[in-house]
Amino acid sequence: MEPLKNRSDSRSKLLSASPSEVFAAMSDPARVARWWGPAGFTNSIHQFDFCPGGKWLLTMHGPDGKDYPNESRFTRIEADNVFEIEHLSGHHFILTIELQPKASGTEVKWRQTFDTIEHYQRIAEFVASANEQNLERLAAEVQREKNAA
Template identity: 30%
Template sequence: MSTAEQGTPARSATADRETVISRIIDAPRELVFEAFTEVRHLSHWWGPEGFTTTTRAFEFRVGGEWDFVMHGPDGTDYREWISWTELAPPERITMLHGETRDDPNAFESVLTFEPAGAATRIEMRTVFPTKEQRDEAVEKYHAIEAGRQTLGNLAAYVTGIVRKGAEG
């Protein structure tokens, strides 16, 4: 009997190439999901603390693309590109993320949105092409902390919308 069969979770085949970040957000799942689907929302919260985003093109549909530039707090611009590969509103988004459409180092992220009472549990699971690329993203670009900050920005943004709705 394998360890997994005895009740210990099996190690994923991609575990050494992935990062997983999750957060509970005090807002309804539909609103949290919507914050990913409309550029008018994304431009308010996307990216780690201190970053801003300029969208060059945006089409939220399977096969659609988001071409954007993230502006770092030090003035550095980071060209980014995302293609949506699977959409299951309001439960799941799968996307390919790189610097450009033909980026050989592009990675896949799967976002899941689960109800947690009146709140939402969001999980961002990212799988890199190689373990080395995952390690570089974590060590050089602080991908885990940046992802946590991005989800923190999302949480602040959508809970602000919920509060405004309650006041209005």
């Protein structure tokens, strides 16, 4: 199999929040619906069985007016530490989000891994931009909840 680093988009972002505050935004389907996906997308979550092996069904509504049905399976969940899914519909990938406590908050490490280098390279530019926007939206959701508290 080809090395992970050659078929993955990896990035990180430091959030001024605790791992539990970040994880709360990742484990609550109502909150996930607010931040999941690139800028301009909204979401309808139909099923969110938040446990290893659980199913996640959602429709992403694009700013272009198109609907994008998605099916994923939760593969690994460790409270306040790891959120991992296998995306089953359309582009097949594994998304691993790790939360690492830092003195100033939480470093969110995001890695989206495709099956082959060729598949990843075809969509790498879009994936990089979309993942950066996703992290920005996650940060905004975490901050929104902190401001509301």
